[in-house]
Amino acid sequence: MMKNGRADHYVITKIVKKNSRILDIGCADGKLLHLLKREKNASGQGIEIEHDKVEVCLQKGLSVVEGDANKEIISFPNKCFDYVILSQTLQTVERPKWIMNEILRIGKKAIISFPNFGYWLCRTQIAFKGKMPVTSDLKLHWYDTQNIHLCTISDFCELVNEMNFVIENKFGINGKKVLSYPFNSFLMNLFASHAVFLIKNK
Amino acid sequence: MTTNKSYYKNIYNYEHTPNLVLNKNFKLQNGKMLQKANIAYQTYGKLNKEKSNAILICHALTGDQYASGINPITKKKGWWHDMIGKGKVFDTNSYYIICSNVLGGCMGTSGPKSINPLSKTFYGINFPEISIKDMVKLQYELIKFLGIKKLFCVVGGSMGGMQVLEWGINYPEKVKLAIPIATSFRHTAQNIALHEVGRQAIKNDFNWIEGNYIDKKVVPEKGLSAARMVAHITYMSEKSLSTKFGRNKRGFNNISKIFSGNFEVESYLQYQGSSFVKRFDANSYLYLTKSMDRFDLSEKYNGKLESVFKNNTCKWLIISFTSDWLFPTSESRHIVSALNANACKVSFVEIESDRGHDSFLLKVPRLYKILRGFLIGGKLQ
Numbered sequence: 001m002m003k004n005g006r007a008d009h010y011v012i013t014k015i016v017k018k019n020s021r022i023l024d025i026g027c028a029d030g031k032l033l034h035l036l037k038r039e040k041n042a043s044g045q046g047i048e049i050e051h052d053k054v055e056v057c058l059q060k061g062l063s064v065v066e067g068d069a070n071k072e073i074i075s076f077p078n079k080c081f082d083y084v085i086l087s088q089t090l091q092t093v094e095r096p097k098w099i100m101n102e103i104l105r106i107g108k109k110a111i112i113s114f115p116n117f118g119y120w121l122c123r124t125q126i127a128f129k130g131k132m133p134v135t136s137d138l139k140l141h142w143y144d145t146q147n148i149h150l151c152t153i154s155d156f157c158e159l160v161n162e163m164n165f166v167i168e169n170k171f172g173i174n175g176k177k178v179l180s181y182p183f184n185s186f187l188m189n190l191f192a193s194h195a196v197f198l199i200k201n202k
Numbered sequence: 203m204t205t206n207k208s209y210y211k212n213i214y215n216y217e218h219t220p221n222l223v224l225n226k227n228f229k230l231q232n233g234k235m236l237q238k239a240n241i242a243y244q245t246y247g248k249l250n251k252e253k254s255n256a257i258l259i260c261h262a263l264t265g266d267q268y269a270s271g272i273n274p275i276t277k278k279k280g281w282w283h284d285m286i287g288k289g290k291v292f293d294t295n296s297y298y299i300i301c302s303n304v305l306g307g308c309m310g311t312s313g314p315k316s317i318n319p320l321s322k323t324f325y326g327i328n329f330p331e332i333s334i335k336d337m338v339k340l341q342y343e344l345i346k347f348l349g350i351k352k353l354f355c356v357v358g359g360s361m362g363g364m365q366v367l368e369w370g371i372n373y374p375e376k377v378k379l380a381i382p383i384a385t386s387f388r389h390t391a392q393n394i395a396l397h398e399v400g401r402q403a404i405k406n407d408f409n410w411i412e413g414n415y416i417d418k419k420v421v422p423e424k425g426l427s428a429a430r431m432v433a434h435i436t437y438m439s440e441k442s443l444s445t446k447f448g449r450n451k452r453g454f455n456n457i458s459k460i461f462s463g464n465f466e467v468e469s470y471l472q473y474q475g476s477s478f479v480k481r482f483d484a485n486s487y488l489y490l491t492k493s494m495d496r497f498d499l500s501e502k503y504n505g506k507l508e509s510v511f512k513n514n515t516c517k518w519l520i521i522s523f524t525s526d527w528l529f530p531t532s533e534s535r536h537i538v539s540a541l542n543a544n545a546c547k548v549s550f551v552e553i554e555s556d557r558g559h560d561s562f563l564l565k566v567p568r569l570y571k572i573l574r575g576f577l578i579g580g581k582l583q
Contacts (some may be wrong), residue, residue, distance in 0.1 A: 061579035075539035
């Protein structure tokens with residue numbers, strides 16, 4: 001399953017229980033929704049802002065609302081999804097705290113993935129080159145990137161605690177390798193280029 | 203005033219076939235009964251063995267069942283001719299397309315220009331009041347008659363979109379895909395106001411004669427034409443009018459002809475008005491605009507539209523256009539929010555077009571692409 005797919009998609013597919021109802025915020029071409037539908041018989045809904053990606057979703061038979069997630073999610077009622085997925089999006093939104101509150105209002109659980117700024121390659125680029133990092137997870141230069149709220153795994157854990165949510169599971173990802181929860185937190189923050197968190201309300 | 207025999211041949215004496223006549227009374231939403239109600243329709247393509255490939259297309263206010271091919275009254279291409287046919291979006295190689303004239307219409311389905319089977323005279327304004335829900339109920343009779351258990355898709359724009367909404371709400375188990383385009387769940391005060399101007403124009407025409415003009419062999423053409431002119435403006439955008447006509451004049455400066463319409467946009471509108479009266483019945487226009495004005499899905503639920511879609515199982519695609527000021531995107535968004543509030547399967551796109559409300563009738567590439575994709579996706583499950 002993992003041969004061709006993205007490691008974070010693999011992890012998310014592992015997390016999601018069968019027959020769940022899912023909202024994927026920033027669902028792009030619907031790859032993840034499609035995967036979850038196939039592997040977990042999940043019924044899904046996506047939100048995507050880019051026209052051509054929306055068109056691809058429709059062709060795949062996925063339901064997708066074209067628009068800005070910040071505006072769309074407020075119309076959903078409380079707890080209408082089993083999981084709300086925010087994949088590689090948190091770092092691009094204007095108000096990360098607000099959106100986290102919103103997704104845990106409309107979803108029973110939230111799956112959030114983001115690039116880890118604490119990854120050693122980021123640290124060394126800043127420390128030794130004195131430059132903003134460019135890695136496989138942070139492909140674009142600072143002037144081109146949409147990432148406006150970058151954080152490390154430690155930063156994110158702190159925020160989750162501060163917001164009174166519970167981390168049910170967390171995974172570090174490096175390339176195609178999954179570094180799972182028992183892995184030492186300090187080491188995960190150093191070696192994961194990317195993280196996936198499963199969080200819920202207390 | 204003018205008597206227009208040609209109108210009679212066109213609108214009042216043409217026999218539209220096929221035409222299904224119900225052998226039972228048809229009960230309307232207001233409780234009244236319609237005797238021998240009939241519904242004229244057209245089909246394109248072939249119904250498959252499983253009867254699972256049927257698409258019902260719902261026409262707008264002044265549309266008709268001749269969605270594709272040549273319209274026998276206007277002798278022009280059908281209103282969605284470019285959309286329906288072999289290899290087109292609604293591909294007749296794989297789908298069976300049905301389009302019927304709406305209840306209250308004037309192209310063969312029961313309406314004010316039909317003969318009342320009891321009194322043997324034209325209904326005129328004695329035709330009972332009808333609703334969008336009634337139109338759909340009559341279409342449902344047609345679908346049953348055709349032996350179709352579940353429609354693969356119901357699609358339509360504007361008033362056709364209102365019918366799609368009623369289909370999805372009243373017969374969710376009979377509809378797989380529902381596509382309301384450039385529409386709303388209710389008419390706004392502005393929508394009603396604009397319709398009222400048109401109705402007043404008709405009713406104040408000397409030839410309307412309290413709706414009895416057919417017996418007198420006249421047509422309230424001036425009123426109907428003015429109504430069409432106002433409506434036509436609302437179907438376009440300021441930009442499309444400017445692009446098409448700007449302030450162009452038709453090159454004369456004769457003071458005696460000062461009010462004969464020397465701006466190109468004026469003569470265009472006059473042409474729209476005068477060609478409309480050759481194909482449409484004025485009383486039908488009154489009835490249909492009224493049914494649109496009365497349309498409000500949220501009324502029953504004290505304005506809470508989300509209650510309408512409780513446990514709805516259809517797969518929805520809502521489409522709006524950026525320059526449509528008659529049914530702006532905000533109206534479609536209300537529908538999307540109400541569907542979201544029930545965690546229904548809903549897709550939504552706002553398509554960029556500067557051609558106003560009429561965009562749904564025009565060759566807007568993204569509209570074609572979106573519809574084609576949604577139908578492909580709809581087949582997958």
